[in-house]
Amino acid sequence: MRTQLRSDTSLLEFWEATRLSDDARYPDQAEPTAGTDEAIRAALAGVLGHGCGQRVGTVLAKGGTFVQARTTPSAGALYPFEVLVGLSDGERCVSYLYEVDSGQLNSFSSAPPVPLAELVAQAGLADVEPAPVRAVITLVARPWTSMAKYGRRGYLYTYLDIGHAATNLALAARAAGLEAAIHLRFRRQWLAHALGLAGTCREPQAVVTITAPEETSTDRPAADPPADGDGVVTPVWRDRRQARLEPPGDPERRNFEALRDISLAYAPAAVARPGRxxxxxxxxxxxxxxxxxxxxxxxxxxxxxxxxxxxxxxxxxxxxxxxxxxxxxxxxxxxxxxxxxxxxxxxxxxxxxxxxxxxxxxxxxxxxxxxxxxxxxxxxxxxxxxxxxxxxxxxxxxxxxxxxxxxxxxxxxxxxxxxxxxxxxxxxxxxxxxxxxxxxxxxxxxxxxxxxxxxxxxxxxxxxxxxxxxxxxxxxxxxxxxxxxxxxxxxxxxxxxxxxxxxxxx
Ligand SMILES: Cc1cc2nc3c(=O)[nH]c(=O)nc-3n(C[C@H](O)[C@H](O)[C@H](O)COP(=O)(O)O)c2cc1C
CATH class of the missing domain: 3.40.109.10 (NADH Oxidase)
Known part of the structure; x- marks a missing residue:
């Protein structure tokens, strides 16, 4: 599902979008937010692309329309979740919304102005790996996307869809020389509020934390971003473009409210047991x-x-x-x-x-x-x-x-x-x-x-x-x-x- 983007500078964006060179298409790409680690950004873009991004081809979705195929399966090709990525800019956590359909990681302003380590601690993301967390990937369910078609059972499909994506992200991270850990026992309400998701009928269902083992220290020069052309679209970081989430309508609000007795978002987090x-x-x-x-x-x-x-x-x-x-x-x-x-x-x-x-x-x-x-x-x-x-x-x-x-x-x-x-x-x-x-x-x-x-x-x-x-x-x-x-x-x-x-x- 395409998330709605709004911009104050639509004319400028139109102009940029009509120019033919890559630099012109992504003018902010060359100027990452100061302090962000280029090596981790490059590695992460590849992990996101292979973990839950676009692959070549189209698949049949709702109403007989075709949508871009992805690396993980999804009930009815509805992909009822969104992907938020938190990184450190040296001082605080900066967040991005991974717009899978457009292959972009757009700045997401609702992120809390706290250091990444504090976000990890406050959200109750238990230490699973010894190294410090370099990125936090939050898989946020939007249950209505699936439930409008599949009724109550559609809620279970959000668990399955997100489980596929979280697993694949972890496997892609490992293949890229990073470590990944899956978190299901974190403080969902805290994270939902911190990410600005309160009132949007979305729930963070799973978090994948990314760490870099000593020997793949990201202090070394930035790696070349993974090349496109291997069948997966590597997303592009866009620091100056602001993404916003599509607001819910009334049926979605009523539906979300009805999940109170089922969703983990309304229950205290179970005690975390880090391990394998x-x-x-x-x-x-x-x-x-x-x-x-x-x-x-x-x-x-x-x-x-x-x-x-x-x-x-x-x-x-x-x-x-x-x-x-x-x-x-x-x-x-x-x-x-x-x-x-x-x-x-x-x-x-x-x-x-x-x-x-x-x-x-x-x-x-x-x-x-x-x-x-x-x-x-x-x-x-x-x-x-x-x-x-x-x-x-x-x-x-x-x-x-x-x-x-x-x-x-x-x-x-x-x-x-x-x-x-x-x-x-x-x-x-x-x-x-x-x-x-x-x-x-x-x-x-x-x-x-x-x-x-x-x-x-x-x-x-x-x-x-x-x-x-x-x-x-x-x-x-x-x-x-x-x-x-x-x-x-x-x-x-x-x-x-x-x-x-x-x-x-x-
Ligand atoms: C939780 C889940 C349930 C699914 N249920 C069905 C199903 O009942 N019948 C079916 O033909 N495909 C089912 N699929 C497969 C999807 O239709 C398929 O993943 C989607 O069309 C995207 O195509 P792709 O997997 O080739 O990328 C399911 C996938 C998931 C993840």
Whole structure:
């Protein structure tokens, strides 16, 4: 979604925009705010571009219109979030709004006039890495963007969308030689006020803090900004251009108010537990290990996140063909990879990974629990899986009919909500999105078609996947041989099946 920009100097901007040289298009680019660290700005622009920026191509969005494609998936291509970036100018924190659609980082004047370290401390962004924080990336949900189409379920999609983006930003940062930590247990209300978001129907859902390890000290000369042309648009810093957020209308206000009992924005922050998280839980050990299907671990996995981020995309449909067992093995690679985060509980948290094989060469159809530790699929029962099972599970989304496998990310949600309340809801959806994003990147490497699916029937999914008692699928991925000729249609019936009966409802 394009955020509205206003400027006092529209004539000047028009003039600048009509000139042909790059210097003329971005005249302020050469004059960064005094004191800002050029090296970190250059590195961060690349991280933002690869983490959640534009990639080549367009995708179908609301009302049958096409929008610029991005490096992370989004339910209905609605991207119901905004990205605020805080940096230090030497004395205080300066903020930018990352306008993904225009590839610009525009100065955002609502930022608090405090040093970056103070913002980090006041917002309760726990120390996860030993080095000082160099940048704070706040992923701000605008729930109405998704809820206007998907009703209440749309709020969960904001968690998933933001989870994909936060994960991908962390992976892109690591690929660029920086460290990133994910924060979900911070003082949301404080940060919302500090960033000038109060009354805008937006909530900071996740923060990614960026640190630079000693050996990649940014005291060295500024690195060249990552080149465009690798398929991702590297955003441009614009210090003199002021961005403002689109103000909410009445339906959005009413909708936001109705989230009071669900949103973490209105609850005290859970106690931060800095450490490393793994988002995949291990299934209980099987009674008969000999029945396991042990997969071949991919040899040396190229860790070129930058190249893969560009290639990631959703399959719009699948061909009636099988995927290979090695492709499935590649898809499941590294799902237990760690991320630095502030919700590293001592008890294992995360989601179970259940594979429902329909057409995978060399694998008997049925349900399997994935053990990342043993790199093995544990048979969980079930027999042949029909196209009809896929359709019934995926809200009759016809493009998914020929999926060779469904991957269910599941958890005993009701007991988790009883024990952990809203924080549990937010964190388990982050875990699901973390696993899903790694699968999306793997799929790009393995050239397997993949579609993240939010529109699925939980009861069918639980039966098909033979989920353990109390287990519920909270996210689903369809996997298969992508049909390059397939075209997506804007499926309002799916949106309606999520509870939307008339416009303006939550
Ligand atoms: C939370 C979530 C739910 C989604 N649900 C569906 C779905 O039910 N059906 C579908 O075909 N695609 C679904 N998608 C994929 C989006 O349609 C896709 O990401 C979007 O169109 C952008 O295209 P791209 O992934 O190729 O960039 C979902 C994506 C996300 C992140």
């Amino acid at each position: 998280i793994v988002s995949v839980t291990e299934p209980p050990p099987p009674a008969d290990v000999s029945a396991d299907v042990v997969l071949r671990r991919p040899g040396s996995v190229p860790g070129d996140h930058a190249a893969l981020a560009v290639l990631r995309q959703s399959a719009k449909g699948f061909l009636p063909a099988a995927v290979s067992l090695d492709q499935l093995a590649g898809l499941l690679e590294g799902l237990d990879g760690q991320l630095a985060a502030d919700f590293a509980e001592s008890a294992p948290a995360g989601v179970g990974v259940r594979v429902v094989a329909r057409a995978v060469t060399g694998l008997t159809p049925g349900a399997y629990a994935w053990s990342a530790r043993r790199y093995a699929l544990q048979p969980a029962g079930g027999g042949p899986v029909e196209e009809e099972d896929v359709l019934a599970t995926c809200q009759r989304q016809d493009g998914l009919r020929h999926a060779g496998a469904l991957v269910l990310l599941h958890t005993p949600l009701r007991s988790l909500l009883r024990e952990q309340g809203r924080a549990g809801l937010a964190e388990v959806h982050f875990h699901a999105a973390h696993v899903a994003q790694r699968m999306c990147v793997n799929a790009a490497r393995e050239r397997v078609g993949i579609t993240c699916v939010g529109g699925f029937d939980e009861a069918h999914a639980a039966r098909l996947g033979r989920l353990p008692r109390g287990g519920e699928a909270i996210y689903l991925l369809a996997v298969g041989v992508a049909d390059p000729a397939a075209r997506k249609v804007d499926r309002d019936p799916v949106a309606y099946s999520h509870g939307r009966k008339a416009a303006g409802l939550i």
